Amino acid sequence: xxxxxxxxxxxxxxCTLFLSIPFFSTPEHxxxxxxxxxxxxxxxxxxxxxxxxxxxxxxxxxxPRLYFTKKYIYFSIVxxxxxxLIAFIPHILFHNFPEVRMPMPPxxxxxxxxxxxxxxxxxxxxxxxxxxxxxxxxxxxxxIRNRWLQTEKEKLNxxxxxxxxxxxxxxxxxxxxxxxxxxxxxxxxxxxxxxxLSSMMRYILTEANNNFVPLEKEIDYIKNYIDLQKLxxxxxxxxxxxxxxxxxxxxxxxxxxxxxxxxxxxxxxNAAEDTNxxxxxxxxxxxxxxxxxxNKVTVVVSEESxxxxxxxxxxxxxxxxxxxxxELVITEDExxxxxxxxxxxx
Numbered sequence: 001x002x003x004x005x006x007x008x009x010x011x012x013x014x015c016t017l018f019l020s021i022p023f024f025s026t027p028e029h030x031x032x033x034x035x036x037x038x039x040x041x042x043x044x045x046x047x048x049x050x051x052x053x054x055x056x057x058x059x060x061x062x063x064p065r066l067y068f069t070k071k072y073i074y075f076s077i078v079x080x081x082x083x084x085l086i087a088f089i090p091h092i093l094f095h096n097f098p099e100v101r102m103p104m105p106p107x108x109x110x111x112x113x114x115x116x117x118x119x120x121x122x123x124x125x126x127x128x129x130x131x132x133x134x135x136x137x138x139x140x141x142x143x144i145r146n147r148w149l150q151t152e153k154e155k156l157n158x159x160x161x162x163x164x165x166x167x168x169x170x171x172x173x174x175x176x177x178x179x180x181x182x183x184x185x186x187x188x189x190x191x192x193x194x195x196x197l198s199s200m201m202r203y204i205l206t207e208a209n210n211n212f213v214p215l216e217k218e219i220d221y222i223k224n225y226i227d228l229q230k231l232x233x234x235x236x237x238x239x240x241x242x243x244x245x246x247x248x249x250x251x252x253x254x255x256x257x258x259x260x261x262x263x264x265x266x267x268x269x270n271a272a273e274d275t276n277x278x279x280x281x282x283x284x285x286x287x288x289x290x291x292x293x294x295n296k297v298t299v300v301v302s303e304e305s306x307x308x309x310x311x312x313x314x315x316x317x318x319x320x321x322x323x324x325x326x327e328l329v330i331t332e333d334e335x336x337x338x339x340x341x342x343x344x345x346x
Contacts, residue, residue: 215251
């Protein structure tokens with residue numbers, strides 16, 4: 001909404017500036033009568049108004065309906081007709097104004113009359129040709145740019161939908177495995193785990209299809225996921241989870257943080273070894289920082305889960321949604337796997 005309002009303000013300001021040119025480019029300007037309404041001023045003002053109308057006609061109608069549909073002959077005919085009208089309508093309307101009417105030359109010979117009319121015709125066309133071509137080129141340039149931006153936006157949305165379609169089954173697969181483990185153990189926490197899963201799936205179905213969601217809901221989703229993992233592993237998990245800052249009135253791309261946390265649990269859990277997972281999320285006014293560290297332990301991961309869909313999709317989504325507004329650093333050594341992610345919020 002703000003962007004559309006800004007565009008309207010820009011258009012109004014540009015048109016006003018363009019239409020003010022006749023008041024400062026006529027002979028009266030040099031004789032300290034810049035704002036006097038003479039025949040010259042009115043004639044040029046009408047011509048500039050016709051150029052503005054021609055710009056929007058070309059931008060909104062001719063280019064989309066004729067040029068983009070490859071009706072080049074019709075497009076050329078309309079353009080040439082508009083050029084003729086813009087060149088001659090002001091002259092016809094203000095030909096009788098004293099300032100505009102040129103001194104009458106001696107009557108020409110019959111043979112010279114046709115030559116003079118032809119010279120007058122080409123003089124009127126040449127006088128307006130530069131302005132006319134500049135306006136037509138500007139309209140074409142802006143329309144092609146807008147079409148390119150729209151194509152890029154549609155491409156971005158298609159890629160995001162594809163990536164989200166991969167994320168949801170990946171999440172569901174991992175979480176159902178967790179609940180299945182609780183059911184096998186006949187744990188009393190199984191109903192609570194199902195409730196957590198229900199809340200998480202509701203979030204995915206209602207919010208994750210948006211490009212951005214309230215940061216509060218994303219944090220609640222992460223808390224539910226961590227609680228679910230704690231229900232599954234109990235005291236076996238050495239988990240250091242902390243969150244700092246206020247998530248209110250902030251937005252973030254949905255499911256953009258969870259894949260790194262999922263990865264820490266997938267590759268950092270083994271009751272027979274030193275399992276230690278650290279998750280820190282700090283929220284600032286216009287920035288979110290996340291640190292995820294997990295010890296490397298021996299785990300058995302199926303080939304389907306080993307393909308890293310979550311991490312790779314998150315990398316792609318970060319590039320698409322936060323170009324030049326994020327920093328992702330993933331490092332590992334013999335003992336630990338570390339993820340540092342900084343996102344500049346819009």
